[in-house]
Amino acid sequence: MSVWETLEIEPTDDLKAIKKAYAKALKTYHPEEDPVGYQRLREAYDSAIKLAKEGIFVVSPSQEYETSLNRVEDYDPHELDLPIEEHPVDQFIQKVQDLYDDFFARIDIKNWESLLQEDIIWNVQYSEPLQDRLIEFLEDCPFLPVAIWQLLDQTFYWQENKEELESRYGRITKQFLLENINGIKQLGYDYFNKDFKFDYEEYLQLRADAQVFLMEDDLVSAEEALDQAFQLFQSDPDLLHLQGIYYLRVHDYAKAQQAFANKLSISPTDPDALLYQAQLHFSAEKFTETIQDCELLLEHHPEHLGGLLLMIKSYLGLHDENTAYEWITKAIELHPERPEFRPYQSMVLNKKTRKVPMPKLDFKIKSKFFLNNVLAYIFIILRRAWVYLFAFLVLLCTPLPFKYTALLLIPILWEIAKILKGEFLPLFMLSRKKRRELYFRCLSAGCVDSNFLERYFIAYDFTYIRDRLIGKRFLTKVLKQWEITNPSELKQKINDLLDGEIQQEFNHVLHQLMPLSEKARDLYIDSLSKDDPDYPKLFLANRGIHTLTENGVVAVDWAWAIYLSRFGRRLGYLSKDEAKRFMVKAAQCSQESYPSWIEYFTAFHLGNYFKAKDSKHNHYAKHGLSAIFGLLGGPQSPLLKIKWKNDLVHDQR
Incomplete structure (x- = not known):
């Protein structure tokens, strides 16, 4: 041997x-x-x-x-008394360690620029072992400013060699490096100075842990990490941001407000703190304070979408529609591709209620609106009276005297009269039952996936003969999309929706994003491939952080619960009482969770995109938005007759 x-x-x-x-x-x-x-x-x-x-x-x-590289931890080099020369890679890593151990030297990029100019960096023979040791070191000691991470990337070209990086070190290590280089989860280092005496490494670890716990929705561990970090240092805007997010998540809005105010006392123009503070003021109906926060935000970030949206909502809250309309116009000019402002525009310009001058429309646009209305009415008439019309036309081709054929005009004219009655009859002339049914149809209007049918099914409910027998294909097609084939599956799906099935998934994604700054969130989304299965959900959740109320997109769950209940009743899957019970519960939850029709529809629209995993959130004809426009802007809209806060679902008469 x-x-x-x-x-x-x-x-x-x-x-x-x-x-x-x-x-x-x-x-x-x-x-x-x-x-x-x-x-x-x-x-x-x-x-x-x-x-x-x-x-x-x-x-x-x-x-x-x-x-x-393969060392044993319990070996004492003095045991054998052998003089061994230290390897160049070890020498370099020791210098890295010494620099890292000096906190204020560590966060000074000049020291790293000097270190990365050493000869070993350019020695090809040591390239692989040097990177191996350096990456291993960084995984254990990651707390560096993003500028230093980017300097390391400029030296070793990690972003340019993603595939090679993953092949050599694995997906997790690659993701770790790229997240730090891009500053996705980066927490700042600008507010530390030598006057503060504490264990910086322990503090940075606690701060990073708090961020991770919040992203994982582990609120108990997050609270513990935040408390321990605050015992060490209280003047870090990033820690105050995490504290504010924690209090938002546990619904302690007074403490959340204080956390963001404390952050603003250190960093007065921080966009995240200004926006969260503005949202808290708006939720408390302090519209003047909200406007002040947004003015400061927009002074430094003139195109900030969240600030523009809150300005619009605040002026509407103050019933100042003229100023709100000015901000709507400005917002649409700055963000013509974003649909969030369009419902407010439709509502403010409603012919029956507007207090602002109607903008001059091009003749082609006016003609298009007129033609769409004419076609919509023709479609409704044909859908309700097509049998009579067909019979009338057939009889015209027979020798039967016209006076007998003309009798078929009576039911046709009767249907036309009913359509006009539905459009123009005052709400108080409808029975309470009819008003409640109309309310349910409005709540679920966006679920109808057809520009013509959505208008029809707002005005009319599903009928036994026309929809269950003749038009059954339309009803079963929708159930098929939800993979529902029998009554028990339908009931289970409705119960899941009433429990907030889609909202739970949305919240899971939202919680991953909220602890990050707006800049970091945008960087994170942009770093993902659009082919990534998580991209649409992250993209849409990011859009909803500052455009939705605290109840998120749960409106889409309840709207679909009502819509499926209506289907189930007409297909015989649900009894009349079962369908009514489901719809009443969904409507009650909606009223309690949203302050207005427009907030409800905003949540529904984004939630419908989220359900469909559709990241093209700039298409006005998809996922119910055209129905929402019609309801908010139509001069004969039922929303002008039915207030959001009503007793139609609380009194069961």
Whole structure:
């Protein structure tokens, strides 16, 4: 058996590798328990050291260092009293460690620029082992400003070699490096100074832990990490941001308000703190304070979508529609592709209620609106009276006297009269039951996936003959989309929706984003491939952070619960009482969770996109938005007759 077989290593001239192998083998060949084995091991060790010092063979620097990486933690180099020269990679990593251990030297990019100019950086022979050790170090010691991470990337080209990086180190390590380089979860270092005496490493770890716990929705651990971090240091805007998010999540809005106010006292123009503070003021109906927050935000970030939206909502809250309309116009000019402002525009410009001058419309646009209305009425008439019309046309081709054929005009005219009655009849002339049914249809209007049918099914409910027997295909097609084939599956799905099935998924994604700053969130979304299955959900949740109320997109769950209940009743899957119970519960939850029709529809629209995993959130004809426009802007809209806060679902008469 050769000396190398005894030591259980390949032949090498690396003294540290030999030393390590000897120390490891000593655990097997103990001098007192196996003196013969120990003697053989000692002789092998002495021979290996002699061969290595004489340089019997030569290995490449990369192989040499890779062999030397395998150390044992319990080995004492003084035991054998062997002078060993430190490897260049070890020397460099030691300098990195020394720099990292000095906190204020660590966060000064000039020190890293100097360190990264050393000759070993450009030595191709040491490239792989150097990167291996440096990445291993950074995984254990990651707390560096993003500028330093980007400097490291400029030196080692990690972003340019993503595939190679993943192949060599794995997906998790690649993701770790790219997140730090792009500053996705980056927390700041600008507010530390040498006057503060505390354990910076412990603080940074607690701060990072709090962020991760919030992203994972572990609020108990987040609270513990935040409390411990605040005991060490209280003047960090990033920690105050995390504290504010924590209090929002546990619904302690007074403390959340204080946390963001504290952040603004340190960083007065911070966009995240200004926007969260404005949202809290708006939720408390302090519209003047909201406007003040937004004015400061827009002074430094003139195109900020969240600030523009809150300005519009606040002026509407103050019943100042003229100023609100000015902000709507400005917002649409700045963000013509975003649909969030369009419902407010429709509502403010409603012909029956507007207090602002109607903008001059191009003749082509007016003609298009007029034609759409005419076609809509023709469609409604045909859908309700097509049987009579068909029979009338057939009889015209027969020798039957016209006076008998003309009798078929009576039911046609009757249907036209009913349509006009539905459009123009005052609400108080409808029975309470009819008003409640109309209310349910309005709540679920956006679920109808057809520009013509959505208008029809707002005015009319599903009927037994026309929809269950003749038009059953339309009803079953929708159920098929939800993979519902029988009454029990329908009831289970409605119950899941009443429990907020889609909202739970939305919240899971939202919680991953809220602890991040707006800039970091945008960087994170942009760093994802659009083919990534998580991209649409993250993209849409990010859009909803500052455009939705605290109840998120749960409106889409309840709207679909009502819509499916209406389907179930007409298909015979639900009894009349079952369908009514489901719809009443969904309507009650909606009223309690949203302050107005427009907030409800905003949540529904974004939630419908989220349900469909559709990241093209700029298409006005999809996912119920055209129905929402019609309801908010139509001069004969039922919303002008039915107030959001009503007693139609609380009194069950």
